Amino acid sequence: MTCRTISTGPKLAVTCRALCRVFGERFVLRDLDLDVGEGRHVAVMGPSGSGKTTLLHILAGIVEPSSGEVVVAGLDVGGASARERAKHRQHKVAMVFQFGELLPELTVGENVTLPLRIRGDVPRAGDVERVLDAVGLTDSGAWPAQLSGGETQRVAVARALVTAPDVIFCDEPSGSLDRANSDQVVSLICDAARQTGATVVMSTHDRSVAEQLDEILVIEDGQLTPLEVR
Numbered sequence: 001m002t003c004r005t006i007s008t009g010p011k012l013a014v015t016c017r018a019l020c021r022v023f024g025e026r027f028v029l030r031d032l033d034l035d036v037g038e039g040r041h042v043a044v045m046g047p048s049g050s051g052k053t054t055l056l057h058i059l060a061g062i063v064e065p066s067s068g069e070v071v072v073a074g075l076d077v078g079g080a081s082a083r084e085r086a087k088h089r090q091h092k093v094a095m096v097f098q099f100g101e102l103l104p105e106l107t108v109g110e111n112v113t114l115p116l117r118i119r120g121d122v123p124r125a126g127d128v129e130r131v132l133d134a135v136g137l138t139d140s141g142a143w144p145a146q147l148s149g150g151e152t153q154r155v156a157v158a159r160a161l162v163t164a165p166d167v168i169f170c171d172e173p174s175g176s177l178d179r180a181n182s183d184q185v186v187s188l189i190c191d192a193a194r195q196t197g198a199t200v201v202m203s204t205h206d207r208s209v210a211e212q213l214d215e216i217l218v219i220e221d222g223q224l225t226p227l228e229v230r
């Protein structure tokens, strides 16, 4: 893994320089720059098809950039091999998706500890209770099919927290929820991240969700511009 040292200013958890991603002939991301300081919570807004998911997947190491520099939690994501990116995902970053993406054949507790087991760790006593407690749930034996949309997202957040990641990428984590559940899930993510010092980058269509974070960026024509700094 390549470590990048920042000599001035706050330490950065995420850096993009001249990031491009092309699908066919189309530049979805074009010379995109991004700096996210450690512990900051940044919302990315933009219309459907503007490249929010593409950006988050590149940052999480799931999709490769076409060109440019991407550094996340110390890893040069663009220059890393698929194996290095997978290891980085297991140890440094986590993702929360719009519909939770729980595995239906595993219980809540098994879903939550999956990231630990994938990287070869044996879950410790109390791991499940600790992260379920952080999201206000108790029943580790429930099945995903028994959960409401809000509960499903809470489990997805618990699963993201279980490895104590440095950076949490959230792709419309409350996009399928009503106002009250949406606000709760986003608050849970932000509160949990503040407790551990984790950085959050979250895509959303919802201005009031975005306003719960520290900073709002808008993606347009493949580039990010600040909407508001609070």
Ligand SMILES: Nc1ncnc2c1ncn2[C@@H]1O[C@H](COP(=O)(O)OP(=O)(O)OP(=O)(O)O)[C@@H](O)[C@H]1O
Residues within 6 Å of the ligand: 023, 024, 028, 046, 047, 048, 049, 050, 051, 052, 053, 054, 055
């Ligand atoms: N694997 C792919 N192959 C070809 N085109 C793709 C691929 N992934 C994304 N795209 C295209 O890139 C563009 C951006 O897609 P993306 O999913 O990043 O948008 P988005 O901002 O997340 O949209 P939404 O708000 O609807 O989730 C779209 O035009 C999409 O069709």
Ligand SMILES: [Mg+2]
Residues within 6 Å of the ligand: 052, 053, 054, 171
């Ligand atoms: Mg998307």
